[in-house]
Amino acid sequence: MNSDERSLLSIGGFGLAIAAFVFAGFTLSRIDDKAVSAPAASAAPAVEIKLTEFAITPATVEVPAGDVNLRITNSGTLVHNLSFTETGMATRDLQPGETQTLQLKDLKAGNLAILCTIPGHHDSGMAGMVIVGGTGAATDPAATPTTMTYQQMDKAMEDRAMRFVNEPKSAMGGTRLEPKVLADGTKEFDLTAKIVDWEVEPGKIVKAWTYNGMVPGPEIKVNVGDKVRVLLNNALPESTDIHFHGIRVPNAMDGVDPFTQKPVLPGETFTYEFTALEPAVGMYHSHHNAQTQVPNGLAGAFIIGDMPIPASLADKGITKVDQSVNMMLDDAGTIGLTLNGKSFPATQAYTAKVGDTMLVNYFNEGLMTHPMHMHQPTGWIIAKDGVPLAQPMPSDTILVGPGERYTVLYHFLDPGVWAWHCHILNHAEGPNGMFGMVTAVIVK
Numbered sequence: 453m454n455s456d457e458r459s460l461l462s463i464g465g466f467g468l469a470i471a472a473f474v475f476a477g478f479t480l481s482r483i484d485d486k487a488v489s490a491p492a493a494s495a496a497p498a499v500e501i502k503l504t505e506f507a508i509t510p511a512t513v514e515v516p517a518g519d520v521n522l523r524i525t526n527s528g529t530l531v532h533n534l535s536f537t538e539t540g541m542a543t544r545d546l547q548p549g550e551t552q553t554l555q556l557k558d559l560k561a562g563n564l565a566i567l568c569t570i571p572g573h574h575d576s577g578m579a580g581m582v583i584v585g586g587t588g589a590a591t592d593p594a595a596t597p598t599t600m601t602y603q604q605m606d607k608a609m610e611d612r613a614m615r616f617v618n619e620p621k622s623a624m625g626g627t628r629l630e631p632k633v634l635a636d637g638t639k640e641f642d643l644t645a646k647i648v649d650w651e652v653e654p655g656k657i658v659k660a661w662t663y664n665g666m667v668p669g670p671e672i673k674v675n676v677g678d679k680v681r682v683l684l685n686n687a688l689p690e691s692t693d694i695h696f697h698g699i700r701v702p703n704a705m706d707g708v709d710p711f712t713q714k715p716v717l718p719g720e721t722f723t724y725e726f727t728a729l730e731p732a733v734g735m736y737h738s739h740h741n742a743q744t745q746v747p748n749g750l751a752g753a754f755i756i757g758d759m760p761i762p763a764s765l766a767d768k769g770i771t772k773v774d775q776s777v778n779m780m781l782d783d784a785g786t787i788g789l790t791l792n793g794k795s796f797p798a799t800q801a802y803t804a805k806v807g808d809t810m811l812v813n814y815f816n817e818g819l820m821t822h823p824m825h826m827h828q829p830t831g832w833i834i835a836k837d838g839v840p841l842a843q844p845m846p847s848d849t850i851l852v853g854p855g856e857r858y859t860v861l862y863h864f865l866d867p868g869v870w871a872w873h874c875h876i877l878n879h880a881e882g883p884n885g886m887f888g889m890v891t892a893v894i895v896k
């Protein structure tokens with residue numbers, strides 16, 4: 453007995469099934485439709501989407517091709533909706549707390565832009581993308597084979613990989629911010645929090661919440677003993693503040709309103725002032741509506757001093773650092789699954805020579821843990837949260853949780869293009885090829 457026959461029996465009973473078979477095919481198929489429609493809808497994978505001020509979370513929704521139920525909840529305090537740009541399919545305007553399920557039928561592989569059409573909300577960041585043909589975390593990949601042919605899949609993968617190699621990269625974030633040095637030697641850093649258009653992947657422009665117009669925010673680097681001033685100018689539509697994560701500061705400078713200061717209102721400037729007392733591999737980020745502001749881009753690296761290279765790694769060929777890389781992980785808000793604010797193929801490609809050592813500071817500013825894997829060289833973890841380890845620890849895959857920092861040395865022995873990606877595979881590669889948290893090191 454096949455599933456349709458079972459459905460018939462469960463809905464109409466044995467008598468109805470017999471009647472359907474006795475009458476013509478038309479009757480049978482009509483009853484069939486009725487019989488299977490309810491189970492089919494509930495069997496379609498369900499994906500949860502949250503609407504808040506001002507984000508669609510997750511901003512990148514991966515769904516399998518075919519039938520999918522989107523369960524959309526307004527978790528914010530204003531009225532929101534979710535609309536598909538191209539088809540116009542939409543929820544009604546949802547009141548705070550309301551949920552509506554959209555049943556999407558027969559989706560084909562591709563990208564569908566989504567947004568909230570309440571005036572001003574799209575511009576403030578309520579935009580996203582439904583990627584059909586990926587295998588989202590909420591789905592069971594084994595149960596949802598792709599509808600592509602293997603030739604189509606191979607072609608899509610190659611096209612995407614070649615875009616990583618061939619296309620010019622859009623502006624990258626995380627560049628070092630040079631301080632203004634005041635008369636008493638204080639290093640002053642000027643940060644403006646503002647929303648800008650940010651290309652997270654080729655052709656996909658989002659509203660990023662940035663420090664100085666870039667994601668990650670500019671790197672701040674000082675020496676132990678430096679007097680530091682950070683001016684925060686708030687050009688956002690809501691209040692904000694800056695927390696210096698992993699950095700020893702006086703309590704009043706910890707940037708956690710309302711505990712340690714008042715919120716910095718739109719249009720206001722707040723001055724943070726402290727002395728850099730200890731070495732740090734830290735970060736600075738918003739501690740105000742952080743679940744929205746930080747994943748949307750309000751985060752950057754804050755480094756104090758230079759990390760010592762353990763003498764015990766000399767026999768591995770590691771004696772000096774040829775290149776330092778800050779690698780900020782994100783997975784939510786308008787920025788989504790990204791390395792340094794970019795999603796593959798827009799991610800930066802790194803280059804090195806055989807024999808080089810690269811120091812990587814991983815920072816996780818997202819909402820999930822990411823196991824970061826560089827192909828080929830064994831990484832040596834030399835510091836956790838900025839504190840040198842007594843003994844370096846080998847790791848080719850390093851699990852970086854939200855808020856954590858790991859400092860890892862990679863020593864390149866073999867030439868080639870080596871992939872470097874998050875090893876939660878639906879953050880990295882689907883039927884359309886590599887996406888999200890993927891880049892590469894080109895070793896010559």
Ligand SMILES: [Cu+2]
Pocket residue numbers: 821822823874875876879889
């Ligand atoms: Cu990941």
